[in-house]
Amino acid sequence: MVLDVSSSTEQGPARSDFDGHNELERVTTSRMDTLTFEAFGRNAYELACFAWGILQSEPGRAAFRKVRAGLVSLGAITDLSGLAGTQEERARFNLVLSVNEIIEVELLTMRRANIDVHYEHGTEHIRVEPPDDDAE
Numbered sequence: 001m002v003l004d005v006s007s008s009t010e011q012g013p014a015r016s017d018f019d020g021h022n023e024l025e026r027v028t029t030s031r032m033d034t035l036t037f038e039a040f041g042r043n044a045y046e047l048a049c050f051a052w053g054i055l056q057s058e059p060g061r062a063a064f065r066k067v068r069a070g071l072v073s074l075g076a077i078t079d080l081s082g083l084a085g086t087q088e089e090r091a092r093f094n095l096v097l098s099v100n101e102i103i104e105v106e107l108l109t110m111r112r113a114n115i116d117v118h119y120e121h122g123t124e125h126i127r128v129e130p131p132d133d134d135a136e
Contacts, residue, residue: 006034025105033099038092045079048091072096
């Protein structure tokens with residue numbers, strides 16, 4: 001058996017959320033992936049039929065949910081046995097998944113900044129720092 005991604009199409013722009021407490025940015029993307037399932041060898045068509053059914057079962061849907069995906073559609077199963085002059089049994093079908101991916105990016109806190117302000121007759125250097133937490 002082989003399961004390959006045939007194509008992937010982004011569904012709108014990515015969404016970004018900032019978690020200041022944990023200093024993280026979470027980027028959420030959504031896409032539609034088309035995958036091709038192929039079975040080879042003895043009883044390939046029957047194996048493809050079985051896989052096609054399992055993907056629609058509750059355990060199949062639960063497995064997709066664990067990876068933030070959902071089954072959108074399943075294509076027809078095609079029996080490819082005997083094509084291209086080979087005796088090998090083969091079968092294939094496509095499936096389309098909706099996939100949501102969350103990527104976390106660590107953002108380091110800026111503790112101070114040096115700013116140079118350029119005027120017509122000179123430059124002013126400004127240093128910005130947070131207040132000292134111990135000074136009260």
